[in-house]
Amino acid sequence: MRVAPDDEVYRVHTVWLGPRGLTFPWTARYLAYAVWLVTFMMILLVEALTPINVGLPPVWEICIATLFTYAAMGLVDHERPVSSVWQTFVADVSAPRTSSPQTLITSTRKVRIKDPGRVRPLPVSSGRRVRAVRKVG
Numbered sequence: 860m861r862v863a864p865d866d867e868v869y870r871v872h873t874v875w876l877g878p879r880g881l882t883f884p885w886t887a888r889y890l891a892y893a894v895w896l897v898t899f900m901m902i903l904l905v906e907a908l909t910p911i912n913v914g915l916p917p918v919w920e921i922c923i924a925t926l927f928t929y930a931a932m933g934l935v936d937h938e939r940p941v942s943s944v945w946q947t948f949v950a951d952v953s954a955p956r957t958s959s960p961q962t963l964i965t966s967t968r969k970v971r972i973k974d975p976g977r978v979r980p981l982p983v984s985s986g987r988r989v990r991a992v993r994k995v996g
Contacts, residue, residue: 890941891932898931899924 877883902920906913913920934944 888932890935891928894931894941895924895928898927 899920902924903913903917905911906920931941931944935941
């Protein structure tokens with residue numbers, strides 16, 4: 860369970876809304892701009908190393924970087940900084956995995972289906988619960 864902090868210092872987000880009178884239509888922490896820039900540069904680096912064509916302006920790259928930053932910053936707060944989110948991601952990816960069990964192939968000859976004549980139908984209730992009476996003795 861997460862408890863909201865009652866300390867006023869943690870409730871303040873360091874954001875830059877833009878120059879006075881010309882503010883941005885969004886609020887973002889300073890850290891979000893840095894995460895966006897690193898993500899954008901990594902996407903451009905991957906595109907430079909692979910035979911993917913980059914258009915000008917790089918619209919898809921900006922959209923992908925923005926969506927990744929939005930998702931990543933949803934995990935970051937004053938209790939969980941970016942470094943701990945990254946370390947958790949690396950630990951989850953590099954953790955040893957159990958090998959998946961081999962697929963078991965059976966033939967239909969070994970599968971038994973009960974005779975429908977032996978199945979007892981469930982009693983139909985009138986909507987109220989009935990307590991079963993036990994016989995003693």
